[in-house]
Amino acid sequence: MAAGIINGKELSTQLKERMKKDVTQLLGNNIVPHLTVILVGNNPASRSYVNGKKRASEEVGISSEIIELPDTIDTDELLEVIHKLNQNDAVHGILVQLPLPDHINDQHIIEAIHPSKDVDGFHPINIGKMMTGQDTFLPCTPYGIITMLAETGIEISGKHAVIIGRSNIVGKPVGQLLLNENATVTYCHSRTKDLKSVTRLADILIVAIGKPNIIDKDYMKEGTVVIDVGINRLDDGTLTGDVDFESALEKASYITPVPRGVGPMTITMLLHNTIKAAKGLMK
Numbered sequence: 001m002a003a004g005i006i007n008g009k010e011l012s013t014q015l016k017e018r019m020k021k022d023v024t025q026l027l028g029n030n031i032v033p034h035l036t037v038i039l040v041g042n043n044p045a046s047r048s049y050v051n052g053k054k055r056a057s058e059e060v061g062i063s064s065e066i067i068e069l070p071d072t073i074d075t076d077e078l079l080e081v082i083h084k085l086n087q088n089d090a091v092h093g094i095l096v097q098l099p100l101p102d103h104i105n106d107q108h109i110i111e112a113i114h115p116s117k118d119v120d121g122f123h124p125i126n127i128g129k130m131m132t133g134q135d136t137f138l139p140c141t142p143y144g145i146i147t148m149l150a151e152t153g154i155e156i157s158g159k160h161a162v163i164i165g166r167s168n169i170v171g172k173p174v175g176q177l178l179l180n181e182n183a184t185v186t187y188c189h190s191r192t193k194d195l196k197s198v199t200r201l202a203d204i205l206i207v208a209i210g211k212p213n214i215i216d217k218d219y220m221k222e223g224t225v226v227i228d229v230g231i232n233r234l235d236d237g238t239l240t241g242d243v244d245f246e247s248a249l250e251k252a253s254y255i256t257p258v259p260r261g262v263g264p265m266t267i268t269m270l271l272h273n274t275i276k277a278a279k280g281l282m283k
């Protein structure tokens with residue numbers, strides 16, 4: 001059976017077209033949706049992600065700015081920047097690009113962002129709402145994955161979803177969203193014994209490890225839906241996922257490529273959350 005390739009780039013383009021209409025309506029009500037992104041230090045990958053977020057915002061008509069801060073900034077100074085943005089009614093969404101320098105506690109900073117402006121969906125209040133199935137900002141990568149599955153017509157209810165990776169940003173929340181959609185969920189991680197014996201049970205396999213090409217067809221049963229969250233840059237500059245795409249193609253029913261898979265969806269869901277914030281829906 002030939003695997004279906006889930007084209008995240010194409011789906012993002014379609015979703016962004018729909019968002020442009022929402023933005024036009026907001027502008028008609030004199031609301032200019034605005035996203036502020038904070039970039040601390042000079043991590044090239046973070047800089048590239050942040051620029052991508054600004055570019056995509058502008059594509060749909062969301063105004064955005066990047067506040068660049070030196071990596072010598074201390075926690076109190078960064079908290080002060082966030083407090084000012086919390087109080088500024090013209091700012092609807094605040095995103096602090098992670099990771100932060102080692103001397104700053106990520107969690108402390110995340111918790112300073114007002115939950116009604118937390119377009120990353122990382123604030124504990126928003127995570128709690130997600131866990132209890134309430135309307136809230138959903139974390140962008142997990143939300144993008146669920147949206148890809150839904151838009152491709154892939155049934156989640158009753159399916160066994162296996163997740164490799166347990167980060168706060170991807171692994172843990174995507175499991176929760178799949179559970180909310182009535183999947184049976186198994187989490188795997190670096191201490192999981194006999195990983196293959198678990199992943200071979202997966203109807204839906206979500207791979208978020210951060211190591212290039214390490215999951216291949218041996219980890220899959222016939223017909224698995226494979227979602228590859230990895231974005232790894234190889235020495236020759238090419239981007240590749242955590243999944244050996246050519247090998248996985250032989251067994252998958254559907255698979256996301258890298259690039260043009262989950263990555264564009266993450267940014268698109270950020271725009272969705274920013275529009276939701278601008279509509280005042282989370283106040």
Ligand code: GUN
Pocket residue numbers: 095096097098099120140141169
């Ligand atoms: N670093 C890697 N992914 C993300 C993300 O989704 N949001 C933020 N703020 N930082 C990240």
